[in-house]
Amino acid sequence: MAKKTEATVEEKLRALYDLQLIDSRVDEIRNVRGELPLEVEDLEDEVQGLKTRIDKLKTDVETINYEISAKKNLIEESKALIKKYSEQQKNVRNSREFNSLSKEIEFQELEIQLAEKNIKEFKAQIEQKKEVISETKEKLTEREAHLKHKKSELDAILAETEKEEKALLKKSEEFEEKIEERLVKAYKRIRHNVKNGLAVVPVERGASGGSFFTIPPQVQVEIASRKKIITDEHSGRILVDPKLAEEEQEKMEALFAKI
Structure with a gap:
């Protein structure tokens, strides 16, 4: 037995x-060890979240810059059309043609005004996003430093206790077998x-x-x-x-x- x-x-x-x-x-x-592993995990998630936010904001800035370029191209196109219509006005045969070209010129001038207004708004958005990026980067630097500290704290505790814990768990199994x-x-x-x-x-x-x-x-x-x-x-x-x-x-x- x-x-x-x-x-x-x-x-x-x-x-x-x-x-x-x-x-x-x-x-x-x-x-x-206490809550340290969970703290480290939460900090890692927070750091990743901040990095993702910065990447998204940078993408937003790139998209807005593209929109600004598009509006600048539109302005140049409108200026070229105004020049063209102004030249055509010199050779019109009647007032109806002149007035028609004047309306085209007026429309292109309004397009330029609207595009300039859009560019101004876009630049303000970029400044606001750059400010948020700067603030987020500061927070990221602070959280990364905190994470590094907590990780080294956890690593030190693990280095001290991991070997003992494994040996004890093995002993626990051995003693269980006796009962x-x-x-x-x-x-x-x-x-x-x-x-x-x-x-x-x-x-x-x-x-x-x-x-x-x-x-x-x-x-x-x-x-x-x-x-x-x-x-x-x-x-x-x-x-x-x-x-x-x-x-x-x-x-x-x-x-x-x-x-």
Whole structure:
């Protein structure tokens, strides 16, 4: 038969508490990282968004410059037509032809006025967009510097903790294999349901670790006997006696020191 089936209740409790100590150590490492990975991700998205905005504004400026060129060409065409119609007026045979050419000249003059007005408006748009580009570039420079700082901060933490975290996760898997599947599932369920991830806790000052609810003396005696797995009726956590907890903490601290 497999060893985990033959294990005594005390051995199961020790294995569960060891597993808890390993997983709590992993939690500590991840808490050190905290929100940094998400911060870095958000900053990367923001930087990309600013770059996209700058590119779009530059494209807008190019489009407006093209429109200005088109209007300038129109002005030159209108001026050429005015010159042409003015020359034709010198050779007209009657006032009707003269008036018709005058209307054409007047129309081209209005076209020039409108084109000049459009050019003025386009230039104002370019100035406004260039101002926004300048402001966006400043913001981009600031956000890129912030991102660089946060990335180096994250990289430093990862360099310090990644190796330890991987080793601990491997240990966590090894210790899980020593415990029967039913208990591992119960442990994981409790760990998932409690805020601080503590599924196995020692009795402290007559209450379960982190709780203010007193455990009856008779139950405390049962916990200390290590003959059955007992859970806290309020939190659902698995309870171990302080002496066992102390012994396992010392053992695991020695193991952590080697990682």
